[in-house]
Amino acid sequence: MASARVFVAVFVLLMLGGRTGSVHDGPLLLLVSFDGFRYDYLDRSPDRVQLPCLSYLIQTGVRAKWVHNTFVTFTFPNHFSLVTGLHAESHGIVANNMYDPDLNEQFHMYKNNEPRWWDGAEPIWITNQRHGGRSGVLNWPGMEVRFNGSLPFRSLSEFNDSIPYEHRIETMIEWFTDEENPINLGVLYFEEPDEVGHLYGPDSPELDRALEMIDRTVEYLVELLQSAGLFERMNLIITSDHGMAETSEDRVIELDRYLDPSTYLWVDTTPVTAIWPLAHGVDREYIFAALDDAHPHLKVYYKEDIPAQYHYRHNRRIMPVIAVADPGWTIVQNISTANIIKGNHGYNNSYLPMNPLFVAHGPAFRTNLLSEPFNNVDIYPLMCHILAIEPLPNNGSIENTASIVEMKRWWSPSPRSMSGIAGTLGLLLMLVGCIAGCGYYSQKREQPPGRHFHYSVIGYEMEDYSLGEPLVDAKRDREV
Numbered sequence: 001m002a003s004a005r006v007f008v009a010v011f012v013l014l015m016l017g018g019r020t021g022s023v024h025d026g027p028l029l030l031l032v033s034f035d036g037f038r039y040d041y042l043d044r045s046p047d048r049v050q051l052p053c054l055s056y057l058i059q060t061g062v063r064a065k066w067v068h069n070t071f072v073t074f075t076f077p078n079h080f081s082l083v084t085g086l087h088a089e090s091h092g093i094v095a096n097n098m099y100d101p102d103l104n105e106q107f108h109m110y111k112n113n114e115p116r117w118w119d120g121a122e123p124i125w126i127t128n129q130r131h132g133g134r135s136g137v138l139n140w141p142g143m144e145v146r147f148n149g150s151l152p153f154r155s156l157s158e159f160n161d162s163i164p165y166e167h168r169i170e171t172m173i174e175w176f177t178d179e180e181n182p183i184n185l186g187v188l189y190f191e192e193p194d195e196v197g198h199l200y201g202p203d204s205p206e207l208d209r210a211l212e213m214i215d216r217t218v219e220y221l222v223e224l225l226q227s228a229g230l231f232e233r234m235n236l237i238i239t240s241d242h243g244m245a246e247t248s249e250d251r252v253i254e255l256d257r258y259l260d261p262s263t264y265l266w267v268d269t270t271p272v273t274a275i276w277p278l279a280h281g282v283d284r285e286y287i288f289a290a291l292d293d294a295h296p297h298l299k300v301y302y303k304e305d306i307p308a309q310y311h312y313r314h315n316r317r318i319m320p321v322i323a324v325a326d327p328g329w330t331i332v333q334n335i336s337t338a339n340i341i342k343g344n345h346g347y348n349n350s351y352l353p354m355n356p357l358f359v360a361h362g363p364a365f366r367t368n369l370l371s372e373p374f375n376n377v378d379i380y381p382l383m384c385h386i387l388a389i390e391p392l393p394n395n396g397s398i399e400n401t402a403s404i405v406e407m408k409r410w411w412s413p414s415p416r417s418m419s420g421i422a423g424t425l426g427l428l429l430m431l432v433g434c435i436a437g438c439g440y441y442s443q444k445r446e447q448p449p450g451r452h453f454h455y456s457v458i459g460y461e462m463e464d465y466s467l468g469e470p471l472v473d474a475k476r477d478r479e480v
Helices: 002-015 039-043 052-059 075-084 124-130 165-176 194-200 205-227 284-291 376-387 398-404 415-435 440-444
Strands: 028-034 062-064 097-100 105-108 135-138 185-190 234-239 252-254 264-268 272-277 298-302 321-325 330-332 358-361 369-371
Touching: 028 075, 028 165, 028 205, 028 376, 052 205, 052 234, 052 358, 075 124, 075 376, 097 264, 097 272, 124 135, 124 185, 124 376, 135 165, 165 185, 165 205, 194 205, 205 234, 234 376, 272 284, 284 298, 284 321, 321 330, 369 398, 376 398
Parallel strands: 028 185, 028 234, 062 369, 135 185, 252 330
Antiparallel strands: 062 358, 097 105, 234 358, 264 272, 272 321, 298 321
């Protein structure tokens, strides 16, 4: 009788194409960003900060020494580079705050979700859906934007930094395990440790506590993935947009000493100042002459003279004059009205403290590997490789991350079809076993995954850390 029940159950599963659960049957990928997580935060002394969960993922997965991010090292440009594989000049989100001379409008982060600001690039969550997948995006910049009329399959209606971190994780796991329409790609954003780094500085005790909170957040994510039976299947990438540098009230460059503020539009502020001449008779040559050699810690460029390695020339939203402060220095208009914070980013991306972390774990990745640095635009083709989807033209290369992946080739068959074929064959063999009177399947079909790593969640109030900035990114037509 029991054998007959097993026979019927396996037959039904066989007729359903081999699906034994509600989880998507292709490769699974979860991209997580912790804003402002500098690469060397991972190397702080255990006497200073304890990061057991991140250490576990590194030991059983991959860590890059660091990631070369995109100039300018701000939140919006780099988060969009991560999901498009394009430098800022190519995708068009060139700063957190921008001016578009063709639109004659300004963009302020978190306030512009109109597609016209974003229509130069397509993020991976849309590409994944065009290839038959389902994407879930939570608080990532660009989440609310319609790209060619399309939104993520699962997302929030608007950015909401008041959602506790653990609730964000629970929501993402629910999307991956939805009974009817599970996602295969998740994109998840957290504000910290960026805000704490700004307020207290990257070397502060407050930053150390924020790092331990982040480790507990990752711990909770791993625990829920384990509980859902997803940990062994999930390809998890944890990265960030930029690092953080110490700043000081003693290191300030005051523009009012050199320029009348009525003569220009201060499009983006510090530490990369973007200037659009305003007053009649004031042109870019006047602005450049006033700032060039004005301060020993300020480098001033005409747009076309910005160093080629910055990849920051060829877009109309890059202003005619760009002034870049040296690391640790702050640009203000007037010191009397300025708020000098204790940590900042945006500096030259060749300055190592600007570079973020990269940690990855899952079946697509090698184990216990410390890799050489690569570019953040290389993460996009890596993710497309994992999902077995064709990437759009981009500035990255899969070759730059080939050493960290377990399988260094594109999956030519559809992962859905291969999974279905494998599942069907497996069920067919079990069906034959049932016919032969074997009850083995009925005893073993609930066997858990082979490796478990159990965590006990440490209590924490995520609301205490819902301080930070979110992100957004997009691509714009390149200039001819």
